Amino acid sequence: MVGGYQEFKAGIRFWNDYWCGNIRLKDEFPRIYRLSLNKDGLLKDYVDDSGPTKHWVFTFRRPLFDWEKSELLRLNTTLCPTPILNLEAQDNAVWSEAIAGQSLVSRIGILDGSASTLCIFCQAQQETAEHVLISYHLVWKVWTGLLQWWGTTWVVPNSVSNLLLWWSGFDCRKSERRIWNAIPLVTLWSIWKHRNECLFQASSPNLQELQELIVTRIAIWLKAASTKLHFSINDFLHNISAIRHCINEG
């Protein structure tokens, strides 16, 4: 799985080897690769473990522009330890992703009653799972954008469990089901992760970039789970209809 940098072996080259699923980071993040000062470095060259927690460090030959920073953000997100998704479930078997989703939701649905109960994104409403994960208008825009990306529309569900129910009942081709099933899990996880970054690391809420980040994560996780998906992250971002066409033909 992507991101287990506790597991990395000596000698793996960060940009040039296939250690992150079946992708090479230099192919997926070409702009910042070109600017990287250490193009042939090993994984360990990119890890700063001087502090209490390990993190990735990169050096570039000049300051990054905004569009390059967003690629760096995507790279960092890609390298984050990720939850394990069961993406190999059969279409007609139990909705395994929903089970994973429900345990994810029950885990993230427990909101600490002693802390401030205002939503970190809008600071205006009480933080409930539904508000943070679905109905806050910028979050709602992320969902709507993802459904547009897929080429469909929906009626906004009023709870996370109804969302997962609607999702599992959605009519889609068997070959596409794995991608479809990954969407709500990656999205819920990504929103919650962003909420925690805002809460605990004082990041500013930035839900505008979340949709692209979510699609990137879906692509990377799926590609890491299957060698059959030979599409690039860029294809996932900009050409999902062509990907769906290909997998339906194949």
Ligand SMILES: [Zn+2]
């Ligand atoms: Zn809010």
